[in-house]
Each structure stands twice: as structure tokens, then as C-alpha cells.
Amino acid sequence: MTALSIQQAEPGAATLRINEIFHSIQGEGLRAGEPCFFIRLSGCPLRCTWCDTAYAFREGAPRTIESLVQEARRVGCPLVQVTGGEPLAQKSCLTLVHALCDAGFTVTMETSGALDISPLDPRCIRIMDLKCPASGESHRNLWSNVAHLCRRDEVKFVIADRGDYEWAKARMKEHALVDRVAAVLMSAAWEQPRGAEIAGSAGLSARDLAAWILADGLPVRMQTQLHKIIWDPQTRGV
Numbered sequence: 001m002t003a004l005s006i007q008q009a010e011p012g013a014a015t016l017r018i019n020e021i022f023h024s025i026q027g028e029g030l031r032a033g034e035p036c037f038f039i040r041l042s043g044c045p046l047r048c049t050w051c052d053t054a055y056a057f058r059e060g061a062p063r064t065i066e067s068l069v070q071e072a073r074r075v076g077c078p079l080v081q082v083t084g085g086e087p088l089a090q091k092s093c094l095t096l097v098h099a100l101c102d103a104g105f106t107v108t109m110e111t112s113g114a115l116d117i118s119p120l121d122p123r124c125i126r127i128m129d130l131k132c133p134a135s136g137e138s139h140r141n142l143w144s145n146v147a148h149l150c151r152r153d154e155v156k157f158v159i160a161d162r163g164d165y166e167w168a169k170a171r172m173k174e175h176a177l178v179d180r181v182a183a184v185l186m187s188a189a190w191e192q193p194r195g196a197e198i199a200g201s202a203g204l205s206a207r208d209l210a211a212w213i214l215a216d217g218l219p220v221r222m223q224t225q226l227h228k229i230i231w232d233p234q235t236r237g238v
């Protein structure tokens with residue numbers, strides 16, 4: 001992975017608060033394993049019990065959209081992921097995505113599903129992380145978003161226990177998600193390290209999740225977070 005410096009923004013330019021930018025391997029979803037340039041925006045209105053990017057809630061510095069596009073061009077990776085935190089919490093995120101698409105990048109966005117995705121540039125591939133009950137944030141899911149998903153998008157469920165699994169299964173059926181998007185992803189929640197900002201999730205064994213999926217013949221794509229296998233799970237900028 002290559003961590004890149006965050007420079008201060010020029011006064012008056014369109015800016016976003018950026019937590020980190022880095023060039024690494026995409027760890028999740030249908031593009032797992034591909035080199036990817038990541039732009040992580042600061043801030044999130046949610047507090048999922050198993051959140052692994054709590055450092056993005058407050059840390060960050062302003063940066064112009066123009067300089068972010070220039071940085072993506074300089075790195076030269078055709079795949080760019082805009083992530084967070086919750087990237088849609090900053091309105092100028094829409095402008096950033098539009099500018100990256102105009103510059104010819106394949107742009108993906110990981111979003112919580114709690115904020116309206118409809119104003120996003122339609123060229124952007126959405127990876128919507130629907131929150132299960134054990135996250136403590138399932139009441140924040142904005143279900144009207146489902147109607148805006150298309151066959152290029154992905155839906156992800158992070159599963160922390162059997163209750164989450166059953167809940168996700170029911171939502172998949174209720175919203176015909178398998179027919180609506182390119183992939184329905186399921187991953188087991190990681191145990192929160194001691195001293196984490198949000199203490200809650202004890203995590204779930206990936207083997208248990210695999211056994212449940214196989215027993216049900218569920219048409220999902222189970223995934224691990226590849227970057228946490230390549231590097232130490234606590235490493236930032238990967």
C-alpha cells in the first residue's frame with residue numbers, strides 16, 4: 001500500500017474533509033484483489049458496534065476536489081473507491097464523484113445506506129452496506145435507496161450473530177436483492193479490539209457464517225476483508 005500526503009486546501013476552492021488517501025489492494029466486493037486508489041472522507045453520523053474505521057469520525061484535513069482528481073491521475077490506477085466514514089455525509093462528495101467519472105476512472109462508493117444515494121452520478125458503482133440489528137444502526141437504513149440500486153451495484157451485510165443472518169435473509173427476499181444488484185455480499189463481523197472507540201461486537205466466526213450459508217443454499221457471495229489478511233487488521237491506509 002502507498003499512503004499519500006494530505007495537503008491543505010487553497011482558500012475558497014471546493015473542498016472535502018479527507019481522512020486519508022492511499023493506493024492499495026481492494027479488499028472487498030466483486031473487485032477484491034484489484035489495485036485501487038482509495039479516498040476516505042472524514043465523518044459519519046452512524047456508530048456501528050463493529051466499526052473498524054472509527055478513526056475517520058473526526059480525523060482529517062480539507063482538500064480540494066481538483067487536487068484529489070490530480071492525485072488520482074498521478075497514481076494512474078483506473079479504479080477509484082470513495083469511502084469513509086460515510087462519504088455522503090459531505091455534500092461535495094457528489095461533485096468529487098462526478099469529477100472522477102468525468103476524468104475516466106471507474107468509481108465505486110461504499111456507503112452505509114443511511115443517506116440518499118439518488119443524487120449520485122449514475123456512472124458510480126454503489127456498494128451499499130445495509131445495517132443489521134447487531135450493528136445498533138439498522139433503524140438508520142433508508143429503504144427508499146433500494147429502488148435506486150441497479151445491476152452494477154452491490155449490497156453488503158456484515159453479520160455479527162445468527163439474528164443478523166436471519167434478518168439479512170429476510171431483507172434479501174423482501175427486496176428481491178439478488179435480482180436487483182450484481183452481488184449480495186455477506187461477511188462476518190470482526191471482533192472489536194480492546195480499547196476501541198466503539199466497544200460492542202464480539203465478532204462472528206467466518207466458519208459459522210459459511211456453514212449457515214451452505215445449509216440454506218443462500219445465493220450470496222461470502223467475503224473476507226482481504227486487506228486484513230495481507231496486512232495486520234489494525235493497519236491504516238490499506
Ligand code: SF4
Pocket residue numbers: 044045046047048050051052053054084085086112
Ligand atoms: S457507517 Fe461505516 S464508518 Fe460509519 S459507524 Fe458504521 S461502519 Fe463505521
